[in-house]
Amino acid sequence: MKISFLKDNLLSMLLASIFLGGIMHIFSTYFEFFDNKVLFYIALAITIYGFWFIINPLLNVILSKKHLRDYNIENQLKTENQNFKVYFTDKMSSNAIATGIIPFYKIIIISKNLKSSLNDAELKAIIYHEIGHHxxxxxxxxxxxxVIIFTTYLYGYSLLADYEFQSKFYEGLSVFLSGAMFGLACYYIPNKILYFLEYQADSFSASINDKESMIKALISLDKLTEGKLTKGNINHPNLEKRIANLEN
Structure with a gap:
C-alpha cells in the first residue's frame, strides 16, 4: 500500500475504526435489551452500513482539502433539472463515483485527470452515468x-456458532462455511448486484445525452486505465458488454 494513500486516508480510517469499534461495544453491551436476536442483527447492520453510506460520504468531502467543488458544472446541471454536488479530486485516478443517500447531499466525485483528458461531451456522459446511479x-x-444480506449472514453465523458439533472435523467445517458465508454475503453478492446496475447507469446517461458520447467516454476511460475496462471486474462488466448494452 502506498504511503501517500495512507496519509490521505488515515483520518478516515481512524474515524471509521473509532465509530465501528464504539458501535460494536455498545451493541454487545446492550445485547440483552433486544427481545429478538434478529432485531439486534438488523439494528447492527443498519448502523454499520449507515457509516459507509451516510456518514463517510459527508466526511469524505468535509474533511478533505483535495476535493474541489465545481460550481460551473453544478449550475449547468441545474439548468437541466439535475441538482447534484460535483467534486473533482486527485485522491483517485481515472474514476468517478456517486455517493451519499441523504436527499440534500447526494454527491458525485470525479478524478481531476478526467476533466483534463476527456472532451466536454465525454465528461458530461460520465457525470450523467453517476447521476444515473442517484x-x-x-x-x-x-x-x-x-443490510439484508449482512443480517442474514449474522443470523446464519449465530446458528452455526450455537450448534454443538459431534467432532472436530465438523467444527472445523463450520469455520470454513462461516468464512465462505462472509465472503459471499459481504463481497460477492453486493458486487455482482453492482455489476448489473452499471448497465442501468450507462443507459441512463445515453438516454439523456446520446449513446455515442457514452461509448466514446468508455473507450477513453479504457485507454486512460490501460485496458481495465476491456478486462472488466466483479462489479463492472467489460467494455465489450457495456458497448453492446448501449447499442441494443
Whole structure:
C-alpha cells in the first residue's frame, strides 16, 4: 500500500475504526435489551452500513482539502433539472463515483485527470452515468440490500456458532462455511448486484445525452486505465458488454 494513500486516508480510517469499534461495544453491551436476536442483527447492520453510506460520504468531502467543488458544472446541471454536488479530486485516478443517500447531499466525485483528458461531451456522459446511479436509487438500494444480506449472514453465523458439533472435523467445517458465508454475503453478492446496475447507469446517461458520447467516454476511460475496462471486474462488466448494452 502506498504511503501517500495512507496519509490521505488515515483520518478516515481512524474515524471509521473509532465509530465501528464504539458501535460494536455498545451493541454487545446492550445485547440483552433486544427481545429478538434478529432485531439486534438488523439494528447492527443498519448502523454499520449507515457509516459507509451516510456518514463517510459527508466526511469524505468535509474533511478533505483535495476535493474541489465545481460550481460551473453544478449550475449547468441545474439548468437541466439535475441538482447534484460535483467534486473533482486527485485522491483517485481515472474514476468517478456517486455517493451519499441523504436527499440534500447526494454527491458525485470525479478524478481531476478526467476533466483534463476527456472532451466536454465525454465528461458530461460520465457525470450523467453517476447521476444515473442517484436517479435510479442504486446507492440506497445497495444500502438496503447490504443490510439484508449482512443480517442474514449474522443470523446464519449465530446458528452455526450455537450448534454443538459431534467432532472436530465438523467444527472445523463450520469455520470454513462461516468464512465462505462472509465472503459471499459481504463481497460477492453486493458486487455482482453492482455489476448489473452499471448497465442501468450507462443507459441512463445515453438516454439523456446520446449513446455515442457514452461509448466514446468508455473507450477513453479504457485507454486512460490501460485496458481495465476491456478486462472488466466483479462489479463492472467489460467494455465489450457495456458497448453492446448501449447499442441494443
Amino acid at each position: 436517479k435510479k436509487n442504486h446507492i440506497f438500494t445497495m444500502y438496503i440490500l447490504n
